[in-house]
Amino acid sequence: MGSTPQQRRGNTRQRIQDVALELFAEQGYEKTSLREIAERLEVTKAALYYHFKTKEDILVSIFEDLNRPVEELLAWGREQPRTLETKKEILVRYSAALGAAAPLFRFMQENQAAVRDLSIGKTVKERVMGLVDLFMEPDASLADQVRCSTALFTMHAGMFTIKDLEGDPEEKRKAVLEVAFELVTRAHGAESAG
């Protein structure tokens, strides 16, 4: 059963993306060869090149597809009032976005050096900085800036560091969110109170 050659027709592009992301996340970008991807799909390397211009292009296409929700979140966040409620809502939504594209974000977390040198590097950096900006008050102290960065980072780390902790995944996600809330709340309160 499964996927006969006939059934596969027309979704090869998608299947390449799926397998590639799986392998990129598992082994890293550099260590994953196109031969490996092709073999796992039972097509030839040349078939990959029918669908994508380069190896990098495979990653770019994955990124563009899966990163869109984050992009939208960023746009949404920029139009909201800078309240604590908004910030919490952003964290909740971000957590959902990360969960929905976990392999991609795990990959980016674990291959920062590789990603930095790729064409998506610039975008990734801008996205992260854009999000941190949504949490940060204009005149935030250094410690508060660290708190906001850390809040975001905690969630990224939650993708894979925390996965070694035992416990129900959903509860872990909540725990991560709780700590992120805490950090952002503190950073928020400090300014509005000060």
Add this chain to the structure above:
Amino acid sequence: MGSTPQQRRGNTRQRIQDVALELFAEQGYEKTSLREIAERLEVTKAALYYHFKTKEDILVSIFEDLNRPVEELLAWGREQPRTLETKKEILVRYSAALGAAAPLFRFMQENQAAVRDLSIGKTVKERVMGLVDLFMEPDASLADQVRCSTALFTMHAGMFTIKDLEGDPEEKRKAVLEVAFELVTRAHGAESAG
């Protein structure tokens, strides 16, 4: 005068490590070739093999040298009473250790996928988990476990994420420590108070 060939004699091993670490941190482990290292040192690739058995061995030797303080910190921490004071002292010392070997830790942070597959991967993971254990109370809640992980992670992130923030490096280090303190304190207080 700089370093004439004569002066260099006998410290080639050290120079290889320095250049290798620099390049590993800059470009990643996989993307750095032995040719590149050799060229920058103006020796041949074969010379590298006189001093090190393999490419991986170069990294291992760097890691063994620069990770020693962390190893010692871990040993020390395990003999201390599990007080909040101890935990804070560990954070202070860890911060110093990270600062002293910044390129290595930046490298490990940005190349987690590569490191994981190398022989040092297991050790690195144990080291991190060992440190987190020093902060964690035996019956800590999930949220507290996240707090402790995050405290450590905040410091790693401080190596490179925070470097984009403006401000005096020393003050940034303090700000990072402050947030880490906060997280560990909360995790500590929750248990002893509960």
Add this chain to the structure above:
Amino acid sequence: MGSTPQQRRGNTRQRIQDVALELFAEQGYEKTSLREIAERLEVTKAALYYHFKTKEDILVSIFEDLNRPVEELLAWGREQPRTLETKKEILVRYSAALGAAAPLFRFMQENQAAVRDLSIGKTVKERVMGLVDLFMEPDASLADQVRCSTALFTMHAGMFTIKDLEGDPEEKRKAVLEVAFELVTRAHGAESAG
């Protein structure tokens, strides 16, 4: 209005030949890929295969079309008396034939190695030798043989070497013809006078 898809209908074959020749002349036969040809025509590679059996077949078809006048000139020449007047007339007609299919002859001049290995190679060589034979007296001295070859070659060279010289193209063509006349005349005179 240019060439809308509708207008293009039915002359795709011709358009392929045009674009292919243009690229072959520009970049050489080997360096020109079918992908490139197809892209420039905004059709798929498979479309090329609807009209031509192979890449080589494209070139063959171009050659067969554009070389016909030379073929006819050769046949005509063979039926004429071997006078100096005839020889000059052949040169004049050959010059016109070259001018009318300049890109093809430039291509052949600049890609002799490639042409030689293709199926047209044999024909091309026979054509050139056939023409030289029309100039050459049966018992011509070696120097006269060289003169006749050179006369023809001068005209080929005129396609592209001389194009770096400044001056009106039409005048250059005449200058080339003049020199070719000279060479053929000398070779002719030597024999008839000797």
Add this chain to the structure above:
Amino acid sequence: MGSTPQQRRGNTRQRIQDVALELFAEQGYEKTSLREIAERLEVTKAALYYHFKTKEDILVSIFEDLNRPVEELLAWGREQPRTLETKKEILVRYSAALGAAAPLFRFMQENQAAVRDLSIGKTVKERVMGLVDLFMEPDASLADQVRCSTALFTMHAGMFTIKDLEGDPEEKRKAVLEVAFELVTRAHGAESAG
């Protein structure tokens, strides 16, 4: 007894150049693969890359070695008085230079398109134009310019076109020279007489 591996040591670079030139001249630059060169030498492709940076670099190195006499001839020619005697002497010397590096010049003649796109293309063109300049009087008529170009071109053609004519090679070389003399003499006389 032929070339045992021991005997080969130390002249591999030279042998690569020899075999490469042979194949380039035989089949063209593009159609000659590094695999082919390596196989004929019974070394691996990687060995070629120990001695040369790229495929193109192999050709460049051959060109630099074998083109030197032409370079020197050009320099010499520029310091001589612009007499007919000088021009003839240049032709004689050029003929010798071409004969000494026949495979290279045959290659360049038959692969003009490929050569043009390579890094040596510019140099080749300058060399030819430089030589033609040595023959050309400043105010030469178009026909005389063609004569001078043709004189040079005749010699290049002599490398391979004329090789189909029967006769002793040395006598053919003389015949070619004779025709070249004639062309240059006419171009020279026209000006000094005019």
Add this chain to the structure above:
DNA sequence: AATGAATGAGAGTTCATTCAT
């Protein structure tokens, strides 16, 4: 303490070509 010469394996990429639709 180091080099020169080489290798085997494999990388990413491109090519002309095929064929069911």
Add this chain to the structure above:
DNA sequence: CATGAATGAACTCTCATTCAT
């Protein structure tokens, strides 16, 4: 009249590694 999808073979080039000297 043409496309979409794919292939097999080949390409140039780079890599970590070896070893006699």
